[in-house]
Amino acid sequence: xxxxxxxxxxxxxxxxxxxxxxxxxxxxxxxxxxxxxxxxxxxxxxxxxxxxxxxxxxxxxx
Amino acid sequence: xxxxxxxxxxxxxxxxxxxxxxxxxxxxxxxxxxxxxxxxxxxxxxxxxxxxxxxxxxxxxxxxxxxxxxxxxxxxxxxxxxxxxxxxxxxxxxxxxxxxxxxxxxxxxxxxxxxxxxxxxxxx
Numbered sequence: 001x002x003x004x005x006x007x008x009x010x011x012x013x014x015x016x017x018x019x020x021x022x023x024x025x026x027x028x029x030x031x032x033x034x035x036x037x038x039x040x041x042x043x044x045x046x047x048x049x050x051x052x053x054x055x056x057x058x059x060x061x062x
Numbered sequence: 063x064x065x066x067x068x069x070x071x072x073x074x075x076x077x078x079x080x081x082x083x084x085x086x087x088x089x090x091x092x093x094x095x096x097x098x099x100x101x102x103x104x105x106x107x108x109x110x111x112x113x114x115x116x117x118x119x120x121x122x123x124x125x126x127x128x129x130x131x132x133x134x135x136x137x138x139x140x141x142x143x144x145x146x147x148x149x150x151x152x153x154x155x156x157x158x159x160x161x162x163x164x165x166x167x168x169x170x171x172x173x174x175x176x177x178x179x180x181x182x183x184x185x186x
Contacts, residue, residue: 005138007066014149020082020159023096023173028147029088029165030065030138035127038173041120048180 064138065165066145073150073163082155088164096158097121098175104182113178120176 020026023038065088078084083094099113099121115121152161160171 001132001134003134003136005136007138007140007142009142010145012145012147015147015151016149017152018154020152020155020161022098022157022175023094023159023171025092025094025160025162025169025171026150026152027160027166027169028070028145028150028163029068030145031166031169033168035168035170037125037171038175039120039123040173040175041118042177046176046178048178049183051182 064140066140066143068145068147068163068165070150070163071146071148073152073161075151075155075161076153078155078159078161079157081157082159083161084155085160085162086164089162089166090168092160092162092166092169092171094158094160094170095172096174098157098173099178100175101178101180103180118176121174125172 015026015028017026027034070086073086075084081096083092085092097115099115099118101108101113150163155161160169162169
C-alpha cells in the first residue's frame with residue numbers, strides 16, 4: 001500500500017495546556033511512528049475493606 | 063526523512079518535574095514510561111515495604127505490540143517547509159511528560175496506572 005501525504009501550510013495561533021501528565025506529550029513537528037500504550041486499572045477488586053496486616057516481604061537484594 | 067522545521071514564537075511553562083522532558087530541537091527516539099500506584103486509605107498509615115510494583119499484574123504484564131500486517135510505503139511532500147506556532151503555554155508537566163518542539167523518528171509512550179481504595183471499616 002502506498003500512502004501519499006501532501007502537507008499544506010500549518011500555522012497555529014496559540015496552544016494553551018494546563019496540565020500534561022503521565023507520559024503524555026505535546027509534539028510540534030513531524031514524526032514517523034508513534035506508539036502509545038496505557039493500562040488504567042480501577043476495577044471493583046481494587047477495594048480493600050477491613051484491616052490488612054502487610055506480610056513481611058523480603059527486602060529486594062540490591 | 064524530510065521533516066519540517068518548527069518555529070515557536072514564545073513558550074511559557076510554570077513547572078516541569080524531574081522526570082519530564084522539554085525538548086527544543088529534533089530527536090531520534092523518544093521513549094517515556096510512567097508507572098503510577100495511587101493508594102487512598104481511611105487511616106493515613108503507610109508501611110515501608112507495602113504496595114510494591116511487582117505484586118500487581120498491571121505493572122508486570124508485557125504489552126503486545128501491534129504487528130503491521132502489510133508493508134506500507136509513505137511518501138510525504140511539504141508545501142511549506144516550516145510549522146509555525148505563535149504562543150505555547152504549558153503550565154504543568156509531570157510524570158514523564160514530553161514537550162517536544164521539533165521532529166522525531168519514533169515516539170513510544172507507556173503509562174500504567176492502578177488506583178487502590180482502602181476502607182478500614184469492617185465488612186457488614
